[in-house]
Amino acid sequence: MTRLLALIYALACYALFGCAFLLLIAFQLGIPALPVSKSLSIGPSVAINIALITAFGLTHSIMARDGFKRVWTRIISPTVERATYVLQSSVFLIAIVWFWQPLPTVVWTTDGVIALFIGGLFWAGVAIVLLSTFLLGHLEFVGIAAPLNKLRGVAEPQDVFRTPMLYSVVRHPLQLGLLLVFFALPVMTAGHLLFAGLMTIYMMIGLHFEERALVRRFGETYRTYQSHVPMLIPRLWPTRRRA
Template sequence: MKQFIFVYAIGCYGLFGIVFVWFAAFLLNVGDIRGPAQSPPAIAILVNLTLIAAFGMAHSVMARPAFKRIWIRIIPPAAERATYVLQSSFFLALIFSCWQPIPAVIWDISGPAAWIVYGVFFLGAAIILTSTFLLGHGEFVGLSQAWDNLRGVAEKQPQFRTPFLYRLVRHPLQFGLIVMMTATPVMTAGHLLFVTAMTLYITIGLRLEERALLREFGSDYEDYRRDVPMLIPHPFRRARRRATAE
């Protein structure tokens, strides 16, 4: 069973990598997010919002501590995170494969300025990947849990840490996602719908996540939350708070 869980975690991780590349391609219009209309606008909006709602519901419910406590009675605890990654990959792939384009153009940037936008896009992708490594890439994707289980090592207890990007913003991964989704030289109504709905979901999801973090880390996280902004970096906020306190 331990070997199976480890192989399972590797498979989930491989699928996650493929879907992340698909995500980038989708936003860059390789996946026709800006393609020709396939349905009337009202139908397209309904389908697209349903897809995002399904992703958000599964993603949020499976992240809640109460659900996890029940879930690990059904599946091995060492496979819980890998399964979470698997469902996220599945629902994202469902969005990309079933997305209904709404091709009305909001803005169209061309020439050298377009390359600047692409640069911001890849900066967002770099922020996402860097964020996962700062707090443990293996733990983020479920590999570390499966590897520790294979070796018979006790599960690591979570520790409160704020390395590098986490000193500028509490959730740099989600910040990178918003940057990556928004930085496009051609913004269509369908792409804007995707950005708006996903940003709304991210904001709601982070509120729920922060409640769990407060319960887990208590005053340490409360102090951190006062000093560091949630999504929009503000490097001078902590210094200003300290000056006001003095």
């Protein structure tokens, strides 16, 4: 794969990622984004939905492991490894939205000021997700930086531990934003609650392994960070820092 083709491939993966994120927002807001016939009973609907999240979670987790990457980059260029990871995440997320079987029973509904407040939390979650990707390098996150650097003949930057802005409040602000996107809905149906619950379970399992990987990568620096900064829920009061 030439350097230019690698960059074009990464940009195409990025475009699909943008589409997938917009579809997720439409799905959460109940906007009919994809005209799919859905008339199954509760049992098969729940089974299909669980299978969709499981397929997403397994693929997403396996491809993120260092051992898989070592084998995978013998098959594809390391330059497009991250872009390919973004591609599979986007494809599986689109598949979830496309094939998701709705469970329309209303679990809770709000109106007036409360609905506006919850809706505000939802859009705050969207903003936190997007901002989090930029704080540590948006182009690196979406897989464009590596092929772009390769095309320009620029060396890959060193892996430096940083905690800018939101990362000084919680260790994983992107996942905090996703929790708001999952749960901050003025009208919550059983289907959306199932989606939120399954995605949260997967996310917590993924964070467990990610934390272990970060400790291996940054050692005592990350352990100190863990002791001072909560993982997902911001502290309402400051803690005394050790020297």
